[in-house]
Amino acid sequence: MDTLLLARLQFATTASTHFLFVSLSLGLVVFVVAMETAYVVTGRALFERMTKFWGRLYVVNYGVGIIGGIVMELQLGLNWSGLTQAFGDAFGGALAMETLVAFFVEATLLGAWIFGWGVLGRKTHLVLIWLVAITAYVSAMWILAANAFLQHPIGDTHLTGFGALLSNPNLWDAFLHVAAASLVVGSVFVAGVSAWHLIRRTEEATFFRRSLRMAVAVLPVGTFAAVHWGMLQILVITANQPMKLAVMEGDPARMANLQRQLTEAYGPGDYVPPQWIETAFQVMTQAGFGLVLLSVVLVVLLRRDWLIRLRVPLYALVAVIPVPFALVVLGWLVREVGRQPWTVYGLLSTGEAVTDVPAGAVLVSFVATTLVMLALVVTGYWLIARLARRGPEDDTFGSRLETLEPVGTTAL
């Protein structure tokens, strides 16, 4: 294995893993915001308990997501110094804005939100989660802006203003698609976990009935929006990355034709991205349409609680929890692997972008970071599943040090 392949593998693994957590965070925070807003407006204890239960799952998921995010940021410097040296000021500018404007504010305020239960005023506390949610989406927007530059480096390749970065046609459809897909991930997660509790007939029937209905009502918004802005991206790809489209649609004649054109334009080389992205694309679209249908059926079943009384939809909801996660990963594989052989489309190939380090070093770094990351991710998911199964607990947030546990349960 050579350095390039290893660096690409590491990027794919890290990005895919990281995005599993990002999409759930982005989706779940919408529900946490809605629930806490309902709590502050109505003062009902049910909404407070809902905020705390789903909020804890959100927070643990966020924490594990950060672990992948740190690897994402550092591997750009470690493995892709060709990219940072050639396009650091354009690409790095967007990343710096993401970190400063969004992530910094988001993380600072989330810490205050977690430890502010019962310490800060209710309204202050509510404002915190609103700001956390807004900055989370702003953060996603800047990441997509950086990525859109790689897909379609328009404007000056050196940063001359954020106008060029933010008016990239590869940005907005993709951002809205990602936001909608995350909403689907979040809704299906909330609905699925609630369904699990309703199947088991745990004590919290009212709690999970309310959560389930909320999630099922939001789900079609996510599925339709995801398909809509997904389809709109086809137009952008047709205009900017015809080869990617030819491979996605599995059209050998067009691929050969484009290979000839690209060879003329950029010199000899293999300009065809790996062809398995066709399968990834097909699975994503077909399953995406399936989710649209499912979401519509589920909304109809909201009437008279058929959703719960029929039981079957509950089982379906539990079974479908992993599906949106798989689809967002497929989507990123199509977008990123479909850009091969380019890191910056038409300007910098992945071969030129990769750091000049021996393959052995990259292999060790790849194996070590991936193993550690996967171990943490598996532990994280195990914990999230465990907390989800337990249902609402009153000491989720805001418990006092003195009342929590008897002194001395953990001896040295």
Place this chain on the structure above:
Amino acid sequence: MDLAWYGLLGTLFGGYLALDGTAIGAGILLRASGYGERARRATITSFGPFFLGNEVWLVMTVATLLAVFPRLEGLLFHGHYPLIVAVLLIWLVRDGSVWFRSRVERPGWRRGWDRVLVGTSVAFAAGLGLLVGNLLVAVPGAGTVWMPFGWYPLLWALTTVSVFTVHGASFLAVRMPDDLARASVRTVRRWASPAAALTAVAVVLGGVIQSGAVTVVTGAPAVLALFAAGRVVTGRPRFALLLTALAAATPAALVGVRLLPAAERSFATEAALATLEGPLTIVLPAVAALQLWTWWVFLRRIDSRTTVFF
């Protein structure tokens, strides 16, 4: 103007060391700050509200390096590839231990993660110290340092661990409940002078082998601050915390002085910097205000009203 960018980068890295130094130091002292679950939980709660916000400073340092000194960034990451990967791994596991530790009630689970948190906190401080030491002696752009364990970097590893320990202890002296704070006060009083001595040795030797008087002048305040912290911590723990924070941040200044010539050659384009400047002049004060607000709200002594999470 260019120097202002370099100053921003130094402030971010120094800010990271001073702020996250409290969490790293508290992590090192986790099993030494009192008996039983209550002491453990109080130690983690002490840095809990700041934990996420602290880490962002390092992420931001990297992002700023990327945006303002794109060529220096590649050079440094390439030059210290193995060490940065190692520090990254330690960072990840340490993060995991903080997030996972209190989510399961089994004493064995918590004891296990407690050990991981202590071990990774020591390793993280040592790793950052090695990195500082290597940045101080290696010539930027002279190829990758495959064996980062020279005697001078090792001296810095030891220094960083000791300084972060004292810094963490002075932080705990401010944050811990009254009955538990005394142990931390004692730690500061006992270890401040040895940490100051180590810093003095590292700084003076750095001046001898490398860059002369500049290093000594830059490093001297840290030595004085550490000595003073040991004296004032009993009566004025908050002032001691300020002093140890200065000492914890000093490596950023030392590295900054050392890398200045390389940095001057690797600025981003004027246009790119001008573009960043506008948003940053609005955002930076806002972000600083937010961080100050969280420190103002949460930097008080833990009592029966304090909420826990981690």
